Structure formats: structure tokens, C-alpha cells
Amino acid sequence: MADAGAAAWVRKDLVGIEGLSRREIELILDTAPQFVEVSERESGIKKVPLLQGRLVVNWFFEPSTRTRTSFELAAKRLSADTLTMTVAASSAVKGESLHDTLANIEAMHSDLVVIRHGHAGAARMLAERHDSHIINAGDGYHEHPTQALLDAYTMRDWARQRRGDPAASLDGLRVAIVGDILHSRVARSNVWCLGKLGADVTVCGPRTLLPPAIERMGCRVTSSLPEALNGADIVYVLRMQFERQRGSLLPSVREYVNLYRVDEESLRHAPSHAAVMHPGPVNRDLEVAANVADGPRNLILEQVSNGVAVRMAIMHLLVNSPGPRAGESPAT
Numbered sequence: 001m002a003d004a005g006a007a008a009w010v011r012k013d014l015v016g017i018e019g020l021s022r023r024e025i026e027l028i029l030d031t032a033p034q035f036v037e038v039s040e041r042e043s044g045i046k047k048v049p050l051l052q053g054r055l056v057v058n059w060f061f062e063p064s065t066r067t068r069t070s071f072e073l074a075a076k077r078l079s080a081d082t083l084t085m086t087v088a089a090s091s092a093v094k095g096e097s098l099h100d101t102l103a104n105i106e107a108m109h110s111d112l113v114v115i116r117h118g119h120a121g122a123a124r125m126l127a128e129r130h131d132s133h134i135i136n137a138g139d140g141y142h143e144h145p146t147q148a149l150l151d152a153y154t155m156r157d158w159a160r161q162r163r164g165d166p167a168a169s170l171d172g173l174r175v176a177i178v179g180d181i182l183h184s185r186v187a188r189s190n191v192w193c194l195g196k197l198g199a200d201v202t203v204c205g206p207r208t209l210l211p212p213a214i215e216r217m218g219c220r221v222t223s224s225l226p227e228a229l230n231g232a233d234i235v236y237v238l239r240m241q242f243e244r245q246r247g248s249l250l251p252s253v254r255e256y257v258n259l260y261r262v263d264e265e266s267l268r269h270a271p272s273h274a275a276v277m278h279p280g281p282v283n284r285d286l287e288v289a290a291n292v293a294d295g296p297r298n299l300i301l302e303q304v305s306n307g308v309a310v311r312m313a314i315m316h317l318l319v320n321s322p323g324p325r326a327g328e329s330p331a332t
Contacts, residue, residue, distance in 0.1 A: 005031040005313075009321035013127040013134040014314055016143045017192040025196055028313055029153050035309035035316075038077060050316050051080035054111040058084045060137070061117045066280050066304065067137050067147070071114045074311035080112075098122065102130050112319055115139075133318040141185055146314060147279055148189035150307040152197060154299055155234055157306070158275055171198035176228040176270075177219075178262060179238030179287050182209045186279045187238060191217045204228035205238075205260065206250060225260050229269040237262050237278045237288045253286065263289035267297070275299050 008027055017025070038048055056075040060068055068084070075082045085105075102113065112133040115123050120142035127134040138144045152170065160168045175194055181187045181203050191214070194201050201219040203210065204227075215221050222228050229235060240256070250256050262276065276288070276298045284290040293300065 006317055006320040007322070009317040010324070011321075012318065012324050013123070013136075014145055014318060015123040015127050015134060015136040015139075017145045017148050017189045017196075018143070020196070022196045022198075025149065025152065025193060028149055028310065028317065029156060031313040031317060032153055032306070032309045035077070035312040036306065038312070039305065039308055047077050047079050049079045051075065051078035051111075051319055054078075054080045054319060055109060056080045056082050056315065057105055057110050057113045057132075058082065058137075059105075059113055059115045060085070061087045061115075062138065064116055064137070066307070067116065067144075070304070070307045071135075071137065071311055074308050074315060075112075077308070078312055078315055080315075083110075098126060099129060102126055102132070106130060106132055112315060135314065135318070138185055141183055141188075143189045143192075144185040144279075145189050145193075146307070146311055147186050148193040149314070150303060150310040151186075151190055151236070151277065151279070152193050153310050154277065154303050154306050155194075155199075156197075157302070158299060159233070162273065169198060170194065173199040173234065174202075174232050175199050175234045175236060176202045176204060176232040177236045177238065178204045178225065178228060178260060180209045180241050181205045181214065181238070182211050183241040184238050188217075190236065191219050195219065202228050202232070206256065208250065225262075225266055226269040229266060229274070232270050232274050235262055235267070235270060235274055235276045237276065239279065239281065240283055240287050257286060261285075261287060261289060263292055267292065277303060279303070 005027055038046055058068055058071050072082055072084065110132050114135045114137050115126065116137040117139050120140035122139050123134050123136035136143060136145055155173060156170055159170065159173055160166055177187050177190060187203065191201055195218040202222060203214060203219050204222050204225055207223050210221060274297065276292055278288060278300050282288060282293050284293060292298065
């Protein structure tokens with residue numbers, strides 16, 4: 001199962017989208033459907049033995065529900081052994097370095113480490129010095145590559161169903177990413193990923209929540225929600241990350257709701273076929289109206305379901321491919 005895909009994959013780790021080619025991204029997306037089928041089995045065991053006997057460590061330095069549980073389920077459906085570590089239960093609270101902690105984990109013969117860390121570059125630093133396969137589950141404000149990949153898969157599946165074309169790509173798809181762009185690693189990874197796949201991306205939010213020069217990543221930038229939604233096929237709503245915001249970046253939450261909330265009224269500026277996505281967790285009636293989040297346009301639960309399959313595909317490609325070891329290129 002999936003041997004051809006694993007043979008074509010050449011990277012030891014997945015620490016970001018920026019360094020991946022379109023071919024590599026599409027290899028992941030094309031490997032995922034078989035794992036969707038595994039998850040959707042109505043009879044029999046929802047497992048395959050592709051990681052049987054392997055140890056997958058989930059190492060999270062920040063709170064997470066969807067990402068952590070998605071990785072845990074993905075590993076178990078690949079028949080791997082799993083170990084979950086949180087900061088409070090690790091020696092990091094005693095001052096041990098990331099390298100020393102991972103060295104001790106590797107002494108227990110770990111195969112794959114999924115890490116979420118508050119500092120940008122933490123996953124790459126570990127990938128360059130350790131033999132375990134490293135997956136970045138979010139590093140600071142930098143990237144969240146697996147979220148972008150599951151989002152791209154969800155968008156491509158939606159586009160294929162809408163067009164009635166099982167081979168449709170994301171070329172020409174118009175995507176509006178709305179909200180707190182400044183603090184969002186999801187936004188950055190999606191801009192990279194969707195741009196490489198040929199989508200037309202616009203980011204939208206208050207000027208105080210837009211990173212300087214983000215247009216250099218290849219996206220359009222606007223502070224007008226109607227402008228961003230005009231012609232959009234996908235409206236991707238970001239969570240307002242108040243826990244990351246420092247200082248007064250918004251006059252008030254009420255003003256944000258009035259100008260940037262995605263609801264039935266603002267969606268009148270988008271085509272009738274436009275779908276709504278959100279990485280979760282959803283702040284209902286803040287960044288998106290509850291009736292939109294639960295309505296027929298939303299693909300939010302599809303994102304969650306597809307996340308397991310896409311992460312299964314990534315784990316399989318990393319572990320079962322003849323890729324390089326630590327210190328060898330590439331390690332993205």
C-alpha cells in the first residue's frame with residue numbers, strides 16, 4: 001500500500017511548506033485518499049500496518065486539541081506505538097535542553113517526533129541534528145505545515161466535486177484568508193502552499209493585524225472584507241488569537257465584528273458557491289457567525305476528517321521512504 005509514493009519521497013522531515021516543491025505537495029495530497037478510505041471503513045478495522053512496531057512521539061509545548069488528537073489517531077491507524085509528552089510532564093521544566101530531551105527519547109528508539117513549540121525554527125533545529133523523523137506541528141508565528149496540507153486537500157476535494165472533475169487542481173482557485181494574519185502560522189503556511197499549487201490568494205484583516213510586506217509571499221492584501229470576498233471560491237476564516245496579541249491592536253472587539261466577521265450579510269459579497277473554512281477552534285459569532293459555521297457552506301468538519309488522513313500520509317512517506325538522515329539534505 002502506497003509504496004510508489006514512499007519511493008518518490010526524499011525528505012527526512014516535514015518542518016515547513018516554504019521549501020517544498022509543488023510536486024512534493026501534490027505527492028502528499030495524492031497519497032492521502034487511500035487513508036481517507038481506511039478511516040471511512042464501515043466494517044473491519046480502521047487500521048493498516050504501515051507503521052507497525054514504530055514509535056511516534058507527540059511532544060507539545062503549547063495547548064492543542066485538534067492537532068494533537070489528529071496526530072495520535074493518525075499514528076494509531078497506521079498501527080504505530082504512541083507516546084504523548086507535555087511540557088509540564090517533561091524535564092524541560094527543569095531546564096533540560098530540547099536536544100538533550102530528544103536524545104533521551106531517541107535512546108528509547110523513537111522513529112518519528114511530532115513537535116509543537118512556541119519558538120520559530122525549533123522543529124528545523126532538531127531535524128538538523130537528530131535521526132528521528134521530525135514533523136512540525138506549529139512553531140511560533142512561523143508555520144503549521146500539516147494544517148496547510150489538510151486545508152489544500154480539503155479545497156482540492158471540494159473543487160473536484162463541484163467541477164465534476166476527479167483530476168481538478170487548485171490552479172485558478174480564488175481563496176480569501178480573513179482575520180488575524182499577523183499572529184497566524186496557519187495563514188503563512190497556507191499562503192505558501194496555495195500559491196505553489198496555483199491558487200489566487202488574498203489576505204484580509206485590519207492593518208494592525210497584517211504583517212509588513214506579506215505581499216512578497218505572492219498574495220494580494222486588503223483591509224476591505226467586501227473586496228476580499230468578491231469572487232472568492234473559498235473563504236478561510238482565522239481564529240482571533242487574543243492570547244498572542246500584545247498591546248491594543250484593535251479599537252474594540254465590536255468594531256472587528258462589524259468590519260470583519262464572516263456572516264450571511266458579508267457573504268453576499270462572495271459568489272453563491274463559496275465555501276467557508278476555519279482551522280479551529282471557532283470563536284462563534286466573533287470571527288464567524290454561528291449559523292455560517294454550522295451552515296451548508298462550511299467545510300470545517302471535512303477539514304478535521306481529512307486532517308487524520310493527510311497526517312497518515314505524511315507519517316507514511318517520512319518513515320517508509322529511503323530519505324536522508326540527520327545532517328543530510330534535504331530536511332524541510
